[in-house]
Amino acid sequence: MITCPSCSHQNPDGATHCEACYTPLPVITMIDCPSCGASVQSDASFCGHCGFDLTAKTTAAIIQPQQEVSEPLPSPIQVPEPVSAAEPDPFQPVEITPDDLTEIITIPVSTAPTAAASPSSNPKTQLQRITASLLHVQTNVTLELPNNLQVTHLGKPNNLIPPDIDVSGFPDSDIVSRVHADIRFEGDAFYFEDTGSSNGTYINNVPLPAGNRHRLRPGDRISLGKGDKVSFIFQMTE
Amino acid sequence: MSVNLNCSLSDRNLDISQPSSQRQLAIRVSASTNADSSGAPLNLCLVLDHSGSMGGKPLDTVKKAARELVDQMYYTDRISVVGFDHKASVVVESQTLDRPESVKDKIQSLRATGGTCIDDGIKLALQEISKGKEGAVSQGFVLTDGENEHGDNARCLQFAQLAVEYNMTLHTLGFGDHWNQDILEKIADAGGGTMTYIQSPEQAGEEFRNLLRRVQSVGLTNAYLLLELPANVRLAELKPVAQVAPDAIELTMQNEGNLIAIRLGDLMTDIDRVIIVNLYINHAAVVNQSGSIPVVTAQVRFDNPVMAKSGILSTPVVVEANLVQNFQAQVDPQVQNHILALAKYRQTQLAENKLKQGDRIGAATMLQSAAKTALQMGDEKAATVLQTNATRLQSGTELSEADRKQTRIVSKTVLQAPSNS
Numbered sequence: 001m002i003t004c005p006s007c008s009h010q011n012p013d014g015a016t017h018c019e020a021c022y023t024p025l026p027v028i029t030m031i032d033c034p035s036c037g038a039s040v041q042s043d044a045s046f047c048g049h050c051g052f053d054l055t056a057k058t059t060a061a062i063i064q065p066q067q068e069v070s071e072p073l074p075s076p077i078q079v080p081e082p083v084s085a086a087e088p089d090p091f092q093p094v095e096i097t098p099d100d101l102t103e104i105i106t107i108p109v110s111t112a113p114t115a116a117a118s119p120s121s122n123p124k125t126q127l128q129r130i131t132a133s134l135l136h137v138q139t140n141v142t143l144e145l146p147n148n149l150q151v152t153h154l155g156k157p158n159n160l161i162p163p164d165i166d167v168s169g170f171p172d173s174d175i176v177s178r179v180h181a182d183i184r185f186e187g188d189a190f191y192f193e194d195t196g197s198s199n200g201t202y203i204n205n206v207p208l209p210a211g212n213r214h215r216l217r218p219g220d221r222i223s224l225g226k227g228d229k230v231s232f233i234f235q236m237t238e
Numbered sequence: 239m240s241v242n243l244n245c246s247l248s249d250r251n252l253d254i255s256q257p258s259s260q261r262q263l264a265i266r267v268s269a270s271t272n273a274d275s276s277g278a279p280l281n282l283c284l285v286l287d288h289s290g291s292m293g294g295k296p297l298d299t300v301k302k303a304a305r306e307l308v309d310q311m312y313y314t315d316r317i318s319v320v321g322f323d324h325k326a327s328v329v330v331e332s333q334t335l336d337r338p339e340s341v342k343d344k345i346q347s348l349r350a351t352g353g354t355c356i357d358d359g360i361k362l363a364l365q366e367i368s369k370g371k372e373g374a375v376s377q378g379f380v381l382t383d384g385e386n387e388h389g390d391n392a393r394c395l396q397f398a399q400l401a402v403e404y405n406m407t408l409h410t411l412g413f414g415d416h417w418n419q420d421i422l423e424k425i426a427d428a429g430g431g432t433m434t435y436i437q438s439p440e441q442a443g444e445e446f447r448n449l450l451r452r453v454q455s456v457g458l459t460n461a462y463l464l465l466e467l468p469a470n471v472r473l474a475e476l477k478p479v480a481q482v483a484p485d486a487i488e489l490t491m492q493n494e495g496n497l498i499a500i501r502l503g504d505l506m507t508d509i510d511r512v513i514i515v516n517l518y519i520n521h522a523a524v525v526n527q528s529g530s531i532p533v534v535t536a537q538v539r540f541d542n543p544v545m546a547k548s549g550i551l552s553t554p555v556v557v558e559a560n561l562v563q564n565f566q567a568q569v570d571p572q573v574q575n576h577i578l579a580l581a582k583y584r585q586t587q588l589a590e591n592k593l594k595q596g597d598r599i600g601a602a603t604m605l606q607s608a609a610k611t612a613l614q615m616g617d618e619k620a621a622t623v624l625q626t627n628a629t630r631l632q633s634g635t636e637l638s639e640a641d642r643k644q645t646r647i648v649s650k651t652v653l654q655a656p657s658n659s
Contacts, residue, residue: 006607007588012475014258014518019476021588022581023607204567205574207614219253219566233566 002026024206027215031187042187043213054187132183132190134222134232136170142235145183145190153195154224155180167230175199175225183216190216190234199225239277239457241505241538241552242270248573252521252531253565260474263515263557264482264573267538269457269505277457277507278543280315281374283332283363286348287382287413289323293350296413299439300381303446305342310450311335316374318366319345322359323352324388332369355388356380356421360397360408367406373546375504376406377453379446380425381436383413391421398428405460405541407431407504409449413442415639419646427487430503430511435647437640452484458505460548461540463513465498468532473498474516482576483512486583486650505540514580521561530558578615579652582608586624586649593637602631608649620648 002011002025009020018025030039035052045055132145145152146164155163158178167173167180177197184191192214194201201208202223208214216222216234223231248262284304288297308317312335319330319341330344360380367376378401386394401408409431410422419433426433432452434445467473479500481487491500502511519533534557541548589604609624623644627637637645 006585007604009476012518014256014260015474016260017262017516017577019474019478019516021584021607022577023585205569205571217253217565219564221567 026213027217042189043191132216132234132236134165135235137221137231137233138171138229141170143232150185152183152185153179153181154183167224170230172225172229175227176230177225180224184213190236192216192220192222192234197224202226202228239542239544240270241458241461241540242266242268242510243536243538243552243555245534245536245555245557246570246573247533247557247559248577249567249569251560251562251565251568252519254521254561254563255565256521258518258520261517261519261533261559262573262577263517263534264570264576265463265513265515265536266510267461267463267502267505267513268510269507271457271507277375277454279374280311280453281332281367281370281376282311282315282453283318283320283367283378284345285320285322285359285363285378285380286329286345287323287354287356287359287384288321288348288350289352289354289384290350291354291384291416292413296383296439297348297350299442300413301345301348303442304345306443307446307450308335308338308341308345310447311338316370317341318363318369320359320362320366321348322355322362324355325352326355326358326362328362328366332366334370353388354382354384354386356382356386357389357394357397360394360401360425363408364397364401364404364406367401368404371404371406373543375453375456375459375543376404377456378406378408379411379449380408380422381411381413382417382422384416385418386421391418394421395424395428398425402429402501402503407453407456407459409453410434411436411445411449412643413439415643417643419643423646423650426485430481430487430501432485433647433650435643437643452506452509453504455506455508456504457507458540459503459543461502461505461538463500463502464494464537464539464551465500465515466496466535466537467498467517468534470520470522470531471533472518472520474518478516479513480580480583481511481513482579482583484509484651486580489513499539502538505538512576514576519559529561531561533557533559575615578611579617582611582615582617582620582624583649585611586645590642590645593631598631598634602628605631605645612648615652617648617652620652623648 002015004011004018004021004023004025006023007018007021009018011019011025015025031042033040033047033050033052035047036050038047038049040047046053131147134143143165149164152164153161154165156166156168156173156176156178161179167176179195180197181201182193182195184193192203194208194210196210203214204221218234218236220234221231222234244266246264252259286300315335316332317330317335318332320326321329330341363378367378398408407429408425410426411434412419412422413436423433434449436442436445477488479489479491481489489500491498535554537554538552540550542550585604585608589601589608592601592604605624605628609621609628612621612624627641627645630637
């Protein structure tokens with residue numbers, strides 16, 4: 001059930017235009033809360049059931065290394081030597097006093113945050129992130145979205161908000177504003193947002209009003225400014 | 239004479255990764271002219287309001303416009319004139335136009351007096367039209383300037399329905415600012431006719447000419463759109479079919495076996511009727527080798543008044559969509575414009591409903607979205623009217639009767655710049 005933001009008509013699932021007033025409908029996806037498992041909207045900040053902070057993705061990363069640390073726990077007792085070679089640095093002090101079982105349990109718990117703090121040391125602790133790219137239609141150039149950014153700014157060089165993706169090199173870039181739009185990564189999806197450009201943004205040839213968000217799906221056509229002159233196809237690679 | 243039937247989907251491609259997709263189907267229907275067959279003669283009835291409020295200039299200009307109308311008709315056409323105040327009377331009995339001067343003299347003899355009773359006028363018109371309906375295109379023009387104070391609106395609509403059964407199309411003309419746009423719209427919509435707003439008496443002649451041009455281009459009558467949906471396609475739950483051009487009209491449908499029948503009314507030779515059908519397509523259906531998936535089979539059933547044949551079927555048109563892997567939205571710009579036209583009408587309707595319930599702020603917001611929709615489809619005149627009214631509501635002033643009429647008209651039609659006239 002999708003409620004129309006404009007006229008409150010209840011539309012069946014799968015509707016993209018409101019049946020009553022033909023307003024384009026937002027695409028809502030539900031995700032499971034990582035803490036309590038309740039179903040919540042993917043763009044929500046907090047879980048409505050348990051209050052879990054959905055914006056803090058690092059908390060999800062902490063849960064993972066704890067499970068991994070607990071698995072090799074029995075091994076230091078039985079075969080201490082091969083583990084010491086494989087273990088990363090934080091476990092070095094553990095190897096010195098492996099005789100007391102209570103010590104072994106307390107130490108990994110205390111070192112767990114440090115393991116999470118340096119995720120580069122262990123590739124499994126980092127969240128798998130989907131990378132996305134924009135294919136510029138007119139020149140067939142592919143631009144990768146910088147994949148460490150929550151918000152990617154699109155535009156041309158300026159003093160206020162320097163663009164992460166600079167389109168000033170493309171033909172007809174004079175119709176693109178210096179601060180034109182943002183691509184946000186939230187939940188597991190990318191959202192496109194016009195940040196008050198002069199000539200507007202068109203998603204699949206339909207104008208995107210300033211302040212409205214569009215959930216990007218692979219294949220969406222994004223045109224900056226009028227006339228379909230600076231256009232990108234949104235692409236995702238898992 | 240045959241039928242032109244064109245179907246296009248809002249987007250031919252469907253995303254294979256989704257379980258189902260919503261699509262709009264735009265169907266354009268018109269009568270096609272062959273060089274060897276001329277159109278059927280017209281069987282026209284003018285239903286003219288000569289109540290007291292029409293006195294003076296209004297009735298004079300209407301009589302003048304009606305006389306000019308007679309001059310523009312052919313000698314093979316039939317005409318009748320019904321005048322009504324709080325009672326109705328036949329002014330000109332149904333006759334072929336052999337002696338236009340006597341018809342014009344009788345029109346001239348109308349005097350302004352009394353109240354308004356539209357239903358009696360329509361009732362007599364039905365009688366007069368039915369005298370000459372064989373082999374002709376039956377049309378009625380209903381002109382009024384006031385509320386149906388001596389009549390019953392429900393009875394009015396019953397007569398409008400009866401006209402549809404008799405295969406007559408009623409067009410309504412609202413004169414001045416005090417008529418009831420809800421009733422006149424419903425009378426016109428019942429048979430796929432059009433509603434016209436004559437704001438000042440001077441426009442009467444022009445509007446009569448436009449309307450006559452439209453009814454003279456009617457080639458085929460009593461057309462039904464027949465749709466056959468495969469099992470994987472279903473219609474939207476709310477108001478799935480509507481006409482968007484030449485006027486926005488909510489259409490009703492009935493089931494005939496496994497077919498869905500939608501009455502369109504007359505088919506014109508030079509104007510397309512455009513119907514939008516809102517569909518959900520389930521992708522699970524059997525896909526043939528080319529990846530295409532059947533959506534709908536459309537057909538038109540119509541009467542040809544010249545050959546006095548009814549229930550003729552056009553060649554069916556099969557609409558298909560493609561399931562694709564790397565889906566890219568490719569919206570058909572023409573269909574998109576038709577959808578926007580429907581959006582504009584629906585949003586204005588919602589605004590008017592909100593206004594009736596006393597929700598002024600909600601109505602203003604809705605009118606504003608309608609204005610935006612009008613801008614998107616390039617209908618700047620409608621956008622101006624809608625935005626002005628939205629601003630007026632926001633600032634706390636009431637909408638005048640003229641504003642309400644104008645709003646209704648701009649929401650129903652796309653006002654075109656005066657062309658070749």
